[in-house]
Amino acid sequence: MVNQLAKGWARTGLALVLLGAAAGGCAREDWKPEVLADTSRSAEHVSLTRGREAYKTYCVGCHGVDGDGNGPAARFLDPPPRDLRTGIIKYAAVEAGQLPHDSDLVRAIRNGLHGTAMSAWQFLPDRTVSATIAYIKTFAGDAYADDEPHVEIVASLDPWSDGDKTEAIAEGKSIYHVLARCNNCHPSYVTRQQLYDLSKKHSGVGISSFRDNMYDAVSTDTEWGYKVLPPDFLTSTLRTGTDPNSLYRVIVSGVGGTAMPTWLGALSEEQLWAMVHYVDSLISLKGTPEATRTHEQLTNQPEFRVPVEDTDGDTEASEGDRQ
Template sequence: MRKIKPYFVLICLMTLLFSCKESTFHEGKFFAGGVYATADQLNDGKSVYMDYCVSCHGFNGDGNGVSGKGLFPPPRNFKLGIYKFGHVVAGELPHDDTLYKIIKHGLNGTAMLPWDMSKEQVYNVIQYIKTFAPKAWEGKDKKLGKKLVVGKDPYGASHKSFAIEKGKEVYHVVAQCQSCHRAYVSHEELNKISLKINDEAIEEFDEEMYKLKLQEGEHGYKVMPPDFTMHELRSVGTMKEEKGLKDPERIAINDIYMRLLAGAGGAAMPSWKDVIEDNEIWALAYYVRYLQGFKKDQAKRKAFINSIEKNK
């Protein structure tokens, strides 16, 4: 009997592989918000995914790709259908144009880099990703979250210092962001702000107030709140994909405002919409942006941290 040539086996395997690839989707699908993707779009989305995303996000979308091992944060597990950086209240499904911005811009400080692909490729891969979480996404009856919008900034550049001061008060006393993140004022200053806002002195200072507190999340791992003077903010800069916005300062403040409005889905960071006033959220955005300024200058950061923690 003639021996089968190895290259013949290879050709057979390749043919099988390609026919598999082409025949994955035979019909289109309806996703949340009435979005319809044709079979061709889904098949194209799959091939984009196999080329660029599978190494981290994995064959079945669970985030366990070969290059995803040991990454923190780990690649998103698409099977859960939970997204951190939508422009919707945390926990709701994001709109395609937001996912588009995230994929084009990447997530700062993580392995999720910017992707330079055509609009069509990005759009198609977004549809494909949804097929990993059919319970969350598939069906005409599924709803997207209500899209949040960045309204009018009540401060603007001319009232920046005022906004930062107010943001500091909101951060430490009104919203108490240091219950998860850390505090950025001394005991003395915290007491002063508390007297001003609540007419109450602080009887006992929380020993953990200068520490970051690891939080339980729904993504299958614990989530760390950032220290704004040290860490990158992941979703800041994505709005540069929005038409007409050029000034990086404006983009950053708008993005921080949006993140505070929306929270981070499944990652303990709550939505502050209707919890505190809109002008307070804007003030916080200015304050967080101000704190980010220390990131550029380690000596300045050290001096600042020493000055606030002096009577710890």
């Protein structure tokens, strides 16, 4: 247990030392006092007490006594620990703005968030995890008590499931760059000429004006007051894993509290899965010479000129949205 705990903290070294200081110090005053004082030892009292102890042992060093994400280790961390007081988390299988289901919180705690200080707490017994979840919900005041039941987004059956994914990837590439404009925030992965051709084929209008630095991600605001950089799929570590179902979940649900929107209902299941396969095809190039080649091809591409047939008295090309 001690070993596993040490492993859980390994990525944060310093945080372990700081945790002692925080846990020994002030206690949270306003924590469901009526449940704490309950001498009949109700199920809720037992669970919340267990949850509070676990939180003080494992989580407080980063997430803070009040769950405000301001534990003593927080100032060393980028991205910073989640402020748990609004109840909104980033990676929940819900539509934008909705509170997570318990299953989302379990997944965040059990799997951690790759590439951040939030490690995978796999050794904690199930009842400790559910007690900790009951406890962290108290940081959000009555938000959970008033919460309406809402839909949990689950991966549908992949309509492209058999073998060769070439067609799905081609479709996904076009949706990514033209229809859904994922590249408004994430990088583009095609040349300007290819983007022009894709959009011309897709909508009859060739995109011919492009955003600055279109091969870099655009830093965007979050509701927690700091900025995040959307991932570049050829190089970044994805927070929630890269198996197709995880990609489906995060693409369709969006990322809570950030600019990454929900795509539920905006695209058909076939289109959503096509995009999963396209993003997956980029991720699988990560760290390979092919990724370097793609990057070089994009940076050294020839200068783009709007094809002649679209320039003569034809304003279509210049109407293309900025990419």
